[in-house]
Each structure stands twice: as structure tokens, then as C-alpha cells.
Amino acid sequence: MKQKDLLEKNKITMWSEEKVSDFRATLLQWYDENKRDLPWRRTSDPYCIWVSEIMLQQTQVDTVIPYYERFIETLPTIEALANASEATLLKLWEGLGYYSRVRNMKVAANQIMEEHQGKFPEEHKDVLTLKGIGPYTAGAVTSIAFGQPQPAVDGNVMRVLSRLFEIDLDISKASTRKVFEEMIRCLIDPNRPGDFNQALMDLGATICTPKNYSPEKSPVKDFNASYLNETWENYPVKKKKTKVTEQTYYTVMVKNDLGEYLYKKRPNKGVLAGMYTPLMIDREDLNEEGWKSFSQDDVCDSRVSQELELIISKSYDLKVKLNDQPKGILSHVFSHLKWELIVFEAELLEEDTRSSQLKWIHADRFDEEMFPVPTQKVNDLIDTLTLF
DNA sequence: CATTCGTGGTT
């Protein structure tokens, strides 16, 4: 009823029962013969399925595998996760990105300990209340681990269905997901819901791809309206993203006479929340007239390093001596912004009252610390140049 | 609903 309304409203005609049944059989047979052998497909433990689904959010399978193996080995149970320190969790997640994912998992693990006696909840509505679990992940875990006929609509599924049914809705809009969920409720195989959802995702990841798509190679090409009508190049409909904003920072690696480097903890909200970077001074914060319009060739101007020393003195109560020349310029691209880091090395002359946000770390201990990739890049730059 | 959250890979 509500189901039909949503599909009707968007002028989507669902297949006949017979065709749906035929589709399920064709798709699942292809899946049985071609599915990838992935670590999280060798278990039915909802905890493991959960971990894998969180890691796989906006992240490629090949990237996830080693992280998944190490995470499950280190923290084999929900209880272990609930009792783990944030430092342990962040080190396990280092390099994966979207670090709120692992912080949210710890919150959710505590929810499960307190509200479900440490056992992963089976009710879909209960799963949805867990921190970090949204419509996709709730559907994925309940269908894969518990065999419930719940839709798990991700980017793959939307792309596949867009092409199969010639859907003109913009898949970048949040409201569109609900339409695809109603379609999946009609299509999903009630006997093998987890496999059905994963089959659609595998199809999207390996054959029904965003680029280099050859619809004639699809096991379900006979069901594909956009293939049969030769309109497949039009799908999916997806609005283009606005381009990233660029920010330039003077990045200062301060070294003390013990050979330690200085790092500053970032605010607990925003980009790289609560993580450590070298001192970073926004280029826009340098006052001198005209400097903002300097080209990158001019960053070596000695007036720059002098003003940086002044800013560091005022902001952190540190007296430092900068090199006149930067060690190098690094670039790091995030999903919605881009950092240009002009990296200077500095020597500590005097440290008065130390801010609690500052931390000295020796290069010999870098592998024990959790650093976001931009910090790793700076470390590598300094490390490399120190060898000579 | 639009934006904000990393990072690595491809084209």
C-alpha cells in the first residue's frame, strides 16, 4: 500500500511475480558461481558482519580486508570492543579515514552491553538505534546475519536498479534511497535475503560498474530495461558534486634537543577531530599586506618565517627558530577540501607553560602513535630529509 | 535536504 504509493508516485512499474521470481533465481545463481571469497563471508557472527559493514562505508573492499582481519583478531567480541581504549581503536583504524566511524562503534558496543546484555540485537528497529548504524547498515546486518528480508540500499544497489528500471531519480538525493528500498522489498528473495543483497552489491562492484560498463556482460541483461532500450548511458542520474575548497597552511615541525617533535591536538569537532598534527598556521592569518597574493615561489621570503615565529610565540608560549626555507610543500585531498602544507622545520629555544593540547613525540615512536595521513606525510618528509 | 565527515585508486 505505502509501497505501491511510493512506486506509483514515481511512475515505477514493478515486474510481475513470475518475472521477479525469475530474476531472483538468475541473480543468485550468478552469485553462487561468482561471489568473491571475502573474510566476512566466512562467518555469520553479527559482530563481524557489523564491523565489516562499518569499514566498508565509502571504502573499497581491497582497502578494508587487512584492517578487518587485524580488528577482529585484536577485538574478537563486542565486549572487547566496549572495553577497548580510544587510543587502541584509533590505532586499529589509522589510515582508514572517517574516524567517527570507530568512535561510534565503541558507543554502540556500550549500548549493546547495557541494553542487550552484550548480544547483538536482532530486531531491525533496535539495530537502527545503535550509534553509527543507519538504514543501509541496519539492513545489511539483519539480512546477512539474521536472514531477515530487509533492504540494504547502497550506491551499488541504486546504480544497478537505476539501470534495470530506467529510474530518473537523482541518486545523490537522500529521499531517493527510500524509493529503492521499496523496490527491494518487492524484489528481495525471502529465502536468501542476505545473499540477494550481497549479490546486487557484487554485481554493482564487478559488472554493473560506474565506468567501463558493458551491459551485455551482465547475468541479468535480459531484465535490464536500459540495455534493451539502449538508454543505459543515461543511468544512474547523479548530480555533480561541488568542487573542493583549498586551504594553505604554514606547517611547522618544532624539534627539541631530545630529538622530539611537537604535535597539537585538533578540536574535538570538525576535520580530523581530536587527532594530532604539527603546528598549522592558516596562510590567511598572516597579516602583512600583499602576502596573501604571493605566489608559491614567494613562500621562502624570510619575512614569512619571522612572522611565523611571532605567531607561535603568542599562540603557544613557545620560542622557536624557523629555518628560512621550507622543507617542502605537501598536498592532501579530503572529500570536500584540499590542504596545501608548506612545511618548515623549527628548533625549540624556550618552552614556558605548556598547553595541554601539545605533545612531544620522538621519531622512534611514530609507529606507536596514531597519526592521520596528512601528519604522516609531514613526518615522512622530515624523516626523509633527516637521513642526509 | 545539504553539508560534513578520509583516504586511495582510476580515468
Place this chain on the structure above:
DNA sequence: TAACCAAGAAT
């Protein structure tokens, strides 16, 4: 190279 993409959720 710049743009796009990858098993999304929180705000």
C-alpha cells in the same frame, strides 16, 4: 590534472 568514485551516517 581535476574529477570522480567506493558496502553511508550524523548533523
